[in-house]
Amino acid sequence: MSKRLILFLAFSMYITGFIALAQTLTAKDIVTRCDEKARGKTSQGEMTMTIIRPTWSRSITMKSWEKGHGLSLIVITLPAKDKGQVFLKIKTEMWNWLPSIERMIKIPPSMMLQSWMGSDFTNDDLIKESSIIKDYTHKLLGKETVREMLCYKIEMTPLPEAAVTWGKVVIWITVDGFNQWKAEYYDEDMSLINVLNAYNIKKMGDREIPTQLEIVPVDKKNNKTILEIKSVIYDQPIKDNFFSQQNMRSVSQRIK
Numbered sequence: 001m002s003k004r005l006i007l008f009l010a011f012s013m014y015i016t017g018f019i020a021l022a023q024t025l026t027a028k029d030i031v032t033r034c035d036e037k038a039r040g041k042t043s044q045g046e047m048t049m050t051i052i053r054p055t056w057s058r059s060i061t062m063k064s065w066e067k068g069h070g071l072s073l074i075v076i077t078l079p080a081k082d083k084g085q086v087f088l089k090i091k092t093e094m095w096n097w098l099p100s101i102e103r104m105i106k107i108p109p110s111m112m113l114q115s116w117m118g119s120d121f122t123n124d125d126l127i128k129e130s131s132i133i134k135d136y137t138h139k140l141l142g143k144e145t146v147r148e149m150l151c152y153k154i155e156m157t158p159l160p161e162a163a164v165t166w167g168k169v170v171i172w173i174t175v176d177g178f179n180q181w182k183a184e185y186y187d188e189d190m191s192l193i194n195v196l197n198a199y200n201i202k203k204m205g206d207r208e209i210p211t212q213l214e215i216v217p218v219d220k221k222n223n224k225t226i227l228e229i230k231s232v233i234y235d236q237p238i239k240d241n242f243f244s245q246q247n248m249r250s251v252s253q254r255i256k
Helices: 003-024 027-039 123-127 245-255
Strands: 042-052 057-067 071-078 086-090 093-098 103-107 136-146 149-158 168-174 180-186 192-204 207-217 224-234
Touching (some): 027 136, 027 149, 027 168, 027 207, 086 245, 136 168, 149 180, 192 224
Antiparallel strands (some): 042 057, 057 071, 093 103, 136 149, 149 168, 168 180, 180 192, 192 207
């Protein structure tokens, strides 16, 4: 058998295996790959959020740490009036440390759909209280091209017992790279509330991810919020006790 024929057969087997893998991916598989890529085992990074309104705008910078689906901590670094605020999520519970009054506030589940820091993101969006894998059923609606990217279009419907804030979420995940490229959020009456679009895929750490997320409320003209990821490191060890109420105060003080 010639070397050329061997190489041809090997390449054919590789392509056949790749196509077979792609054909067997379920909607849940696709969402899982996207979620695992975006989160990693752990992640820590810096972000800037710009809130845009018809007559004004303001920016908030923050640092974040996350471990799995159950542990998350965000600290505000700018502007000065919000500096040192800390948000902590442990499993399904969430707290906010306010350094100006040295007070810890527990955020109830009923407030997960409330605006986060006056933005168009909700508490659930930023702290990720719900799991897009465990709390929803997933249905592959097909493929669509969104802003020149071929995507899987997937409808996510919450499970009856899931404590989630949305009645339905439709997401578009890129075929090449498994990045969330667009999302539509519907309330319990199936009315479209927010549209999220991702942009600027860049290499961050060991992977390429969208570094700009823009969320637009459909019923509020000229309102939007842009979240820009400045840096992120994945899969560096973080101890569980970093995510504690005691550490919220320490992190806040270090920022000052």
